[in-house]
Amino acid sequence: MTKAVHKFGGSSLSSASRYQAVANIILSQCSAGDSIVVSAAGKTTNTLVKLWQSHVQGDAQAVNDIVLQLQAQQSQLISELLQGEAARELLATLDDELRTVTSASQQAQLHEATLLAHGEVWSARLLAAYLNTLGVQARNWDARTLFTLHQGQLLEQKNQQACLSAIDGEHIHVVTGFIAADSEGQTVTLGRNGSDYSATLLASYIRADAVSIWTDTQGVFSTDPRKVASAIKYPKVCRGQANLLARLGNPVLHAKTLSPLKNTAIKLVVRSSYDPEASPTEVVKEGYSKAKRFITTLENCDLVRVEQLQAGEVRELSQLIQHSIHHFSQGAEVFLLVPAAFTHQVVHQLQGRANLVGSNLNGCAVVAPSNEVTSLYQQARQLLETQEVVVRASHIAQEYALFLTDQLIDADLLAVLHDRLITKGQELAVIIAGLGNVGEVFVAQCQEQIAHLQQSFDIKVVGLLRSNQMLFAASGITLSNWQSQWQNEAVSYTKADLLARIGELDYEHKVVIDITASESFSQLYPDFVSADCHLISANKYAGTAPNDWYQQLRSKLQERNLYWRYNTSVGAGLPINFALADLQNSGDKIVEVEGVFSGTLSWLCSRYDGSETFSELVLQAQQLGYTEPDPREDLSGRDMQRKLLILARDLGLTLDLDDIELSPLMPDSLAAGSWQDFLANRTELDTFYTAQVAAAAAQGKVVRYTGILQQSGATLTAKVGIAFVEPGSALANLTPGDNIFVIRSQWYQNNPLVIQGPGAGKEVTAAGIHSDLYWLIQQLK
Numbered sequence: 092m093t094k095a096v097h098k099f100g101g102s103s104l105s106s107a108s109r110y111q112a113v114a115n116i117i118l119s120q121c122s123a124g125d126s127i128v129v130s131a132a133g134k135t136t137n138t139l140v141k142l143w144q145s146h147v148q149g150d151a152q153a154v155n156d157i158v159l160q161l162q163a164q165q166s167q168l169i170s171e172l173l174q175g176e177a178a179r180e181l182l183a184t185l186d187d188e189l190r191t192v193t194s195a196s197q198q199a200q201l202h203e204a205t206l207l208a209h210g211e212v213w214s215a216r217l218l219a220a221y222l223n224t225l226g227v228q229a230r231n232w233d234a235r236t237l238f239t240l241h242q243g244q245l246l247e248q249k250n251q252q253a254c255l256s257a258i259d260g261e262h263i264h265v266v267t268g269f270i271a272a273d274s275e276g277q278t279v280t281l282g283r284n285g286s287d288y289s290a291t292l293l294a295s296y297i298r299a300d301a302v303s304i305w306t307d308t309q310g311v312f313s314t315d316p317r318k319v320a321s322a323i324k325y326p327k328v329c330r331g332q333a334n335l336l337a338r339l340g341n342p343v344l345h346a347k348t349l350s351p352l353k354n355t356a357i358k359l360v361v362r363s364s365y366d367p368e369a370s371p372t373e374v375v376k377e378g379y380s381k382a383k384r385f386i387t388t389l390e391n392c393d394l395v396r397v398e399q400l401q402a403g404e405v406r407e408l409s410q411l412i413q414h415s416i417h418h419f420s421q422g423a424e425v426f427l428l429v430p431a432a433f434t435h436q437v438v439h440q441l442q443g444r445a446n447l448v449g450s451n452l453n454g455c456a457v458v459a460p461s462n463e464v465t466s467l468y469q470q471a472r473q474l475l476e477t478q479e480v481v482v483r484a485s486h487i488a489q490e491y492a493l494f495l496t497d498q499l500i501d502a503d504l505l506a507v508l509h510d511r512l513i514t515k516g517q518e519l520a521v522i523i524a525g526l527g528n529v530g531e532v533f534v535a536q537c538q539e540q541i542a543h544l545q546q547s548f549d550i551k552v553v554g555l556l557r558s559n560q561m562l563f564a565a566s567g568i569t570l571s572n573w574q575s576q577w578q579n580e581a582v583s584y585t586k587a588d589l590l591a592r593i594g595e596l597d598y599e600h601k602v603v604i605d606i607t608a609s610e611s612f613s614q615l616y617p618d619f620v621s622a623d624c625h626l627i628s629a630n631k632y633a634g635t636a637p638n639d640w641y642q643q644l645r646s647k648l649q650e651r652n653l654y655w656r657y658n659t660s661v662g663a664g665l666p667i668n669f670a671l672a673d674l675q676n677s678g679d680k681i682v683e684v685e686g687v688f689s690g691t692l693s694w695l696c697s698r699y700d701g702s703e704t705f706s707e708l709v710l711q712a713q714q715l716g717y718t719e720p721d722p723r724e725d726l727s728g729r730d731m732q733r734k735l736l737i738l739a740r741d742l743g744l745t746l747d748l749d750d751i752e753l754s755p756l757m758p759d760s761l762a763a764g765s766w767q768d769f770l771a772n773r774t775e776l777d778t779f780y781t782a783q784v785a786a787a788a789a790q791g792k793v794v795r796y797t798g799i800l801q802q803s804g805a806t807l808t809a810k811v812g813i814a815f816v817e818p819g820s821a822l823a824n825l826t827p828g829d830n831i832f833v834i835r836s837q838w839y840q841n842n843p844l845v846i847q848g849p850g851a852g853k854e855v856t857a858a859g860i861h862s863d864l865y866w867l868i869q870q871l872k
């Protein structure tokens with residue numbers, strides 16, 4: 092039986108609805124025998140710290156006020172989550188505890204760690220009680236009965252025994268983070284982010300298989316994603332780099348978190364409790380992932396030079412101030428980077444061996460593969476200089492470069508540094524779905540095209556998919572002989588197999604290119620987005636899916652800073668979506684798009700002169716690669732209806748497919764049945780089309796298939812269908828296969844903007860997909 096430990100931080104438990112979200116995660120992801128380590132809810136620890144400070148200052152009124160505040164917050168959580176006896180019991184215990192706190196403060200018997208421990212105790216007790224009301228057999232543990240330290244050292248054997256006998260396989264165990272006991276039974280705390288440490292400690296004692304740190308970010312990013320929108324979430328980060336980041340101020344992981352995992356195979360992942368479906372970052376053992384680039388900021392630190400620093404002393408100092416301390420040597424000198432609030436304590440502890448050499452410093456550290464550090468150090472120095480940031484001290488080591496500055500590295504400056512230093516030399520994994528008519532040409536063009544794009548990005552095609560088989564190679568498929576690799580190595584797959592392979596990819600960026608005509612494949616897009624993949628679609632199904640689904644997909648992409656390009660889904664390689672976006676972004680207002688948006692129907696109508704039957708021409712269009720896999724998708728007008736909807740949504744209109752009027756270019760009788768049935772009855776199509784031609788000729792006109800999207804005040808016209816047009820008109824004289832988009836806008840009113848050219852065909856479509864890939868890479872650069 093596998094055992095897992097899940098840790099939920101304060102922000103994950105900041106309100107009753109967050110508790111409910113956490114409970115949902117537990118219900119869906121945990122089984123009996125798993126442990127849940129919790130921090131204090133929301134800002135409870137900060138409030139308890141304030142209470143302690145008021146107590147130390149002898150401010151009885153403030154102590155009372157804060158006790159009342161805590162009582163109100165905790166009672167509210169209890170009352171919102173529990174009812175009846177369960178609620179009454181917890182409320183009564185809370186009252187007792189807070190009364191004890193008040194009287195201990197009055198009698199000058201308050202103990203700091205014991206006071207702080209309440210936060211975690213309240214969380215664990217409430218979460219366990221709430222899980223029980225949901226039918227989960229949950230047990231609540233105070234970690235002071237599980238973890239004991241003697242003179243600051245963990246009593247490993249005792250703790251292991253305590254944990255192994257506590258954590259049975261019948262319950263979900265909710266354990267307090269952050270706290271432990273000393274050998275006298277007094278409460279001790281495990282330092283800032285101590286709950287992460289509690290989780291990995293517990294995992295090592297009970298020999299768990301995995302630890303999930305559930306937090307408010309989706310994983311480990313190249314920089315703080317709250318400050319820099321283009322921060323890259325890494326799927327895998329080595330323990331060494333994670334450790335270094337923690338010492339250099341990255342808030343996601345604490346340096347101590349990793350130490351219990353040393354020499355174990357316990358898997359550690361960092362994931363978001365706000366977005367449980369999002370793919371996590373896995374913190375892997377050295378050598379299981381390539382080193383990545385990061386930039387992390389430092390705020391309000393002091394630089395202390397230390398003489399004769401002893402082995403283990405930094406660890407002891409960190410323990411003392413309950414905060415990680417970064418240290419480094421320059422020549423014979425050793426420096427400590429200490430959070431300014433603790434400098435006094437550190438200097439005092441070092442008893443005359445410490446000199447303050449810089450105070451109130453800010454700065455940043457660039458962590459990178461060792462062969463890149465020197466060049467990044469130089470680039471960063473120059474950049475800081477151009478941004479007029481004075482570097483007071485700097486240090487370069489094998490895995491990082493450190494800059495200490497007077498000026499705070501704010502979000503804008505961090506974004507500049509990140510864009511110039513971090514988003515270089517990265518890899519993009521490409522997964523291509525659909526190796527049919529267009530897909531094969533796209534792959535054939537890939538080799539040359541990728542070599543061209545490679546100058547700015549390392550691009551590897553890692554997956555090729557057909558409807559039933561896939562070829563996946565995480566290190567890249569050799570495109571010059573993919574067919575023989577396919578013959579030998581392609582395997583059948585399920586959706587879960589595909590998502591697992593994508594989830595394992597250790598690339599900074601991933602893109603799924605959908606060149607299928609499959610609705611079911613398009614329905615996987617939300618899963619791809621959860622796995623941090625950008626999307627490029629020639630397939631029109633997602634773009635024309637029901638509006639709710641479509642909007643959810645868009646929001647999900649936006650939340651993750653992911654791109655979706657689909658320029659070839661309308662007009663093949665023609666830059667229609669680019670043009671519309673460009674006009675709108677420049678402030679224009681588009682009022683009408685009219686024209687012929689189907690290569691197949693354009694080719695058929697222009698080519699038809701009666702010398703061959705219409706159905707014969709349909710088969711030729713299919714051979715030429717113009718039609719959809721089932722040409723009835725074109726003849727029914729459905730394909731052009733989809734294109735009009737994609738354009739309408741790009742113009743910000745909230746429409747669904749059936750809001751677009753449609754008249755088909757084939758008799759309804761041919762819509763049902765198989766393609767073979769269609770072929771057997773194709774004369775019905777010929778009769779239908781000849782009648783249309785005759786009706787048009789009677790008016791001195793010719794048959795075309797056109798579409799229009801028009802906004803006039805509150806009136807919207809959206810339709811595709813058969814049109815009889817003047818023989819001399821632009822629509823009548825289209826080169827067979829061409830599309831034409833006539834765009835009228837505020838700026839192009841009387842003399843419209845016209846985009847015209849091949850609207851179907853495998854080469855132009857494949858080229859259009861390359862253009863989308865190129866566009867994506869420009870954004871990622």
Ligand SMILES: NC(=O)C1=CN([C@@H]2O[C@H](COP(=O)(O)OP(=O)(O)OC[C@H]3O[C@@H](n4cnc5c(N)ncnc54)[C@H](OP(=O)(O)O)[C@@H]3O)[C@@H](O)[C@H]2O)C=CC1
Nearest residue numbers: 525526527528529557558606607608609629630720851852
């Ligand atoms: N032809 C054109 O000019 C243009 C086409 N497009 C669009 O390009 C897309 C591809 O068209 P085309 O190449 O003609 O189509 P094809 O039918 O020739 O090829 C489709 C490919 O998709 C694969 N496929 C089907 N279902 C799935 C699935 N569920 N998972 C993975 N792969 C799947 C098929 O696999 P298998 O090999 O196993 O059958 C096949 O390789 C369509 O969406 C079309 O609308 C867009 C613009 C222009």
Ligand SMILES: N[C@@H](CC=O)C(=O)O
Nearest residue numbers: 689690691718719851
């Ligand atoms: N079948 C489509 C192909 C492009 O989307 C067409 O004919 O336009």
